[in-house]
Amino acid sequence: MRVTIALARRALRNSLRRPQLLAPMIIFPSLMLAVNVGGLSHTTTLPGFPRVHGFLDFQLAAAILQSLLLAGVQLGIAVALEIEGGFFDRLAAAPIPRVSIVLGRLLAGGVIAIAQVVYFLVAGLVFGAQIQAGAGGFALVVAIGAIAGTGFGAIGMVLALRAKNASMVQGIFPLVFVVLFISSAFFPRGLLSSPADAVAAYNPLSYIADGMRNPIIAAISPSAVLEGLAAAAAVALVASVLSVLALRGRLREA
């Protein structure tokens, strides 16, 4: 545990020292949120759109999810750079449980995810959004975001361990948006046309987005929140297992 925490602290410190990797995951979703809220605010009057205090409230979950996905890509890039630079070998040659190399990174990813969610919620509140479920709702959004962020970080790690180079991990950046747009992150599932609505029904991002959105736009609905938590936990669990397997595979191939 001591090693995992030490590696997590290192990953966190390095993230702060590499603002060029940290900035896009905040700036880009913030800009997109501003553009969407500014230009699409009347969509809340569409038939089938849930009752919301404002479009900003509805879009906050999408911005958070987008930011978390970008953080996953950045985590993958950081790991790939570590492999390219040889520091990964130093960790592999140390007498530590190999799994702590993965866990340290993911723990740092989780902490960064909490900071991202808090940033977007606070920014939303500053610009007039309301969290209908209050402080409890705030905490639930943070919890779902932290778990999902850890999972996205694990996906980034799998990609880095398989690809072994940063540019290839960077290359998956556009896919983040494809996966996000075929979910209910930006619009209610009922307003999506076919086949996007069908895909969104199976896309775990839909459940994560809806789970985070629910406490923001309404009183807590246990089913929506639990589905969000379950989807985030499933992504985190599967991706973490895959990243441990990818690490083992890489060390075996080495």
Next chain:
Amino acid sequence: MGDAGRVPRDPRRAVAGSLYTLLRTVDVAVEAQGLEREFKGAIKAVAGIDLAVDAGEVYGFLGPNGAGKTTTVRMLVTLLRPTGGRARVAGFDVARQPAQVRRRIGVALQEAALDLLMTGRELIELQATLHGIPKRAVRERGAELIERVGLSDAQDRRVGTYSGGMRRRLDLAMALIHEPAVLFLDEPTTGLDPASRLTLWEEVRRLKHEGTTVFLTTQYLEEADQLADRVGIIDSGKLVVEGTPSALKAQVGSPHLDVTLTSSDGAAAARQALGAFGQLRPPDAGCHVSVAVREGSSAIAPVVRALDEAGLEIASLELIEPTLDDVFLAKTGHHLEGEDAAEQGERDPYGEEAPLVQASADGHAPR
């Protein structure tokens, strides 16, 4: 076949054998038998290496780029699984007991793999934590090593601002944080300026003095000659020769004195005068005489006196001693230094070098 023909084992011999094995395990820090590494495409980077490094010894693993040095080291430090043969480090099998091996070794890989965003102090303290050094001792041990390698003033600067020599010294300090029994240094001075190289050499000597076993890979003849108790020369994935630097050099000939006279007229007289000191070597110019001198530099004064007494005037005189390059040339047919690594073949997957040896049908690398 069953047990037919099997001689019953004498129990006393069995005990003696076990004791021998135990003592051998303690005395031998690094041992490899038929160690091989084959990559995809039947490419053998290491083609059956046998070596034994005694505890407390500095072993120079010398070879050109692409010879298989780094691949061998990566297997010995458990970063790469051997595809054939076996190796033990600090008494533990690298394939079956990698965790025990990692606890007992220090590793400074090629091109100091450091985190450039961290400060020297942060890095060394992280390394101490990775090696399970108790929390309260981390800072003290880190500071001690930082001071030892002369980085106290720079310890709170990010490693990205360090020079190549400083990075190497930090890398060495990190490898020593847990006082390893065996230290692997993979080309520690490649790319360093002469002053930084000398500093690192001093540190290796100090480690030897302290009893640390050092497995040093290098492509520099002088480095192996200066630091190593014994040298193993590797070429095309195979160990071609092994021994102390002086013994290896003695194998390829004795030192000789090259004398150039001011005039070719005295060459015959000079050959007559120098014949008493040793075997004369074939002349390659009229005013040039060469004689083998077993005594080395101590033969210079008597030779000068003999030529002076013969009334001969010397234009220049040079003592030529065999080098490890001569050994390499004698054993492989080509020189070690001055070869372009790029000409030697493709690089291996670890950024080493590498003309990788194509395995022949019998699984051995062609020579």
